[in-house]
Amino acid sequence: MNKRGVLTVISGPSGVGKGTIINRLFEIEKNLYFSVSATTRNPRPGEIDGVHYSFKSREEFEHDIETGEMLEHAVFNGNYYGTPKSAVEEKLSAGKDVVLDIEIQGARNVKRLMPEAVLVYILPPSIDELKKRLVGRNTEDAETIKGRLSTAYRELHEAPELYDYFIVNDMVENAAIKIKDIIEGERCSGNAMQEVLKQILEEAENLA
Amino acid sequence: MNKRGVLTVISGPSGVGKGTIINRLFEIEKNLYFSVSATTRNPRPGEIDGVHYSFKSREEFEHDIETGEMLEHAVFNGNYYGTPKSAVEEKLSAGKDVVLDIEIQGARNVKRLMPEAVLVYILPPSIDELKKRLVGRNTEDAETIKGRLSTAYRELHEAPELYDYFIVNDMVENAAIKIKDIIEGERCSGNAMQEVLKQILEEAENLA
Numbered sequence: 177m178n179k180r181g182v183l184t185v186i187s188g189p190s191g192v193g194k195g196t197i198i199n200r201l202f203e204i205e206k207n208l209y210f211s212v213s214a215t216t217r218n219p220r221p222g223e224i225d226g227v228h229y230s231f232k233s234r235e236e237f238e239h240d241i242e243t244g245e246m247l248e249h250a251v252f253n254g255n256y257y258g259t260p261k262s263a264v265e266e267k268l269s270a271g272k273d274v275v276l277d278i279e280i281q282g283a284r285n286v287k288r289l290m291p292e293a294v295l296v297y298i299l300p301p302s303i304d305e306l307k308k309r310l311v312g313r314n315t316e317d318a319e320t321i322k323g324r325l326s327t328a329y330r331e332l333h334e335a336p337e338l339y340d341y342f343i344v345n346d347m348v349e350n351a352a353i354k355i356k357d358i359i360e361g362e363r364c365s366g367n368a369m370q371e372v373l374k375q376i377l378e379e380a381e382n383l384a
Numbered sequence: 385m386n387k388r389g390v391l392t393v394i395s396g397p398s399g400v401g402k403g404t405i406i407n408r409l410f411e412i413e414k415n416l417y418f419s420v421s422a423t424t425r426n427p428r429p430g431e432i433d434g435v436h437y438s439f440k441s442r443e444e445f446e447h448d449i450e451t452g453e454m455l456e457h458a459v460f461n462g463n464y465y466g467t468p469k470s471a472v473e474e475k476l477s478a479g480k481d482v483v484l485d486i487e488i489q490g491a492r493n494v495k496r497l498m499p500e501a502v503l504v505y506i507l508p509p510s511i512d513e514l515k516k517r518l519v520g521r522n523t524e525d526a527e528t529i530k531g532r533l534s535t536a537y538r539e540l541h542e543a544p545e546l547y548d549y550f551i552v553n554d555m556v557e558n559a560a561i562k563i564k565d566i567i568e569g570e571r572c573s574g575n576a577m578q579e580v581l582k583q584i585l586e587e588a589e590n591l592a
Contacts, residue, residue: 296572299580303587329588335581341569342577354572361549361569364504364562369550372507373543379511380537 179371181209181268182362183290185276185283186355187335188298189328191310193345197298198277200352205359209267209274214240217255220315230260248278248285253320257282273359280331284338292367296355297339299332301346387579389417389476390570391498393484393491394563395543396506397536399518401553405506406485408560413567417475417482422448425463428523438468456486456493461528465490481567488539492546500575504563505547507540509554 188194202208214230216237225231232240237256240246249258259276267274276286286293300306306328310321335342341358345351362368396402410416422438424445433439440448445464448454457466467484475482484494494501508514514536518529543550549566553559570576 299584303584332585332588336574336578336585340574341572342574342581343572344580354568357565357568358572360562360565364549364551364566366544366548366550370544372552373550376507376511377540377544380540 179271179368181271181273182359182365182368183264183268183274183276183286183293184355184359184362185278185286185293185295186298187278187280187283187295187331187339188345189300189306189331190324191306191328192298192300193309193348193351194277194298196348197343197345197351197355198275200348201275201355204352205356207273208359209272211259211264211267211274211276213257213277214246214260215255215257217253217257232256247289248282250279250281252279253323259286273363280334280338287338294341294358294362295339296341296343296358297335298351299342299344301344387479388576389479389481390567390573390576391472391476391482391484391494391501392563392567392570393486393494393501393503394506395486395488395491395503395539395547396553397508397514397539398532399514399536400506400508401517401556401559402485402506404556405553405559405563406483408556409483409563412560413564415481416567417480419467419472419475419482419484421465421485422454422468423463423465425461425465440464455497456490458487458489460487461531467494481571488542488546495546502549502566502570503547504549504551504566505543506559507550507552509552 186194186198202210212226212230214232214237216232216234219225219229219231223229234256237258240258240260241249245261246258247261247264249256257279259278259282264274278286283295287295300309307325310324316324343351343354394402394406410418420434420438422440422445424440424442427433427437427439431437442464445466448466448468449457453469454466455469455472457464465487467486467490472482472484486494491503495503508517515533518532524532551559551562
């Protein structure tokens with residue numbers, strides 16, 4: 177049965193804890209393929225090329241945009257972020273479920289190019305909590321934090337129209353399980369099941 | 385938080401094992417409200433009024449249709465089957481998830497009246513298997529079985545356009561878990577989460 181995989185896009189404001197949730201999701205659901213984003217920003221301490229990001233030079237990245245190898249891309253703080261297309265398409269065709277960790281502009285592009293994509297947005301328990309987490313992270317200066325918060329407010333207004341599912345990150349474990357449930361459910365959607373439906377209809381045709 | 389419950393409609397051809405799956409679903413997911421259908425057919429041995437069905441006289445049922453108390457109703461083999469509206473609406477408003485076990489015509493009506501309803505269709509592993517199960521049940525004569533099979537073929541053609549999710553009943557336990565996952569996922573849908581979204585947007589407004 178050539179069942180196509182489910183493509184899930186996960187987004188959320190900076191500081192919401194998306195990375196931790198996604199790490200946990202991949203621990204509890206082994207049959208997921210994580211699409212590693214490409215970026216031109218510098219690696220943070222501990223980040224490994226090809227694991228956390230595929231780190232590229234500006235020249236390499238722009239070449240990939242021109243050749244259509246980027247499923248989506250966006251610029252944040254002067255750096256490119258994007259999703260290499262070929263790897264995603266290959267996995268979906270083989271029936272493997274793919275998860276993308278991308279920002280809202282990228283999610284919009286993916287939905288336009290692949291309307292069957294399932295878009296999940298992670299919400300903070302409260303705006304106060306989001307502020308606290310951004311400040312507590314201690315990796316950016318005050319100006320950067322202010323910029324991230326204002327981006328978060330803008331995103332929160334755009335998200336309800338675009339995304340299919342919304343998860344409040346009050347507990348990492350619960351949030352990860354909810355994403356797992358959403359993907360399990362979407363494996364039964366009319367789109368994912370179309371080959372199965374076609375087969376059983378043919379069978380009914382022959383026996384009617 | 386006044387979160388509205390998820391309304392899930394479960395249908396499937398006669399003999400597919402829907403009843404067994406739904407029984408298992410209610411064992412593994414205690415927080416579901418099962419809407420008991422009303423019917424004018426005679427109780428089968430062991431069936432309890434108000435548990436398996438709400439058994440009504442033809443006069444009572446037609447009165448409920450006239451007063452708008454039936455969310456949907458249909459006629460099968462000369463008997464009325466329907467869903468009393470007030471109980472369903474009351475539970476959804478209280479944030480409780482409701483499951484309806486109804487046939488395809490009824491599902492179409494519910495979707496028309498409540499577009500947020502989640503429609504799940506149970507498929508047999510194969511048409512041969514469906515035939516075997518109908519014959520093996522030994523509760524109907526050959527003519528009734530033939531009628532049920534021809535209804536099943538017609539339904540299988542209509543289902544793909546109407547239903548949101550499709551589950552193959554190869555194993556009762558797996559099928560029940562899939563429905564559970566679908567409901568869990570739908571609790572995070574934009575529709576179910578609209579009050580949560582509204583609240584966090586207001587908070588962002590006030591702090592921006």
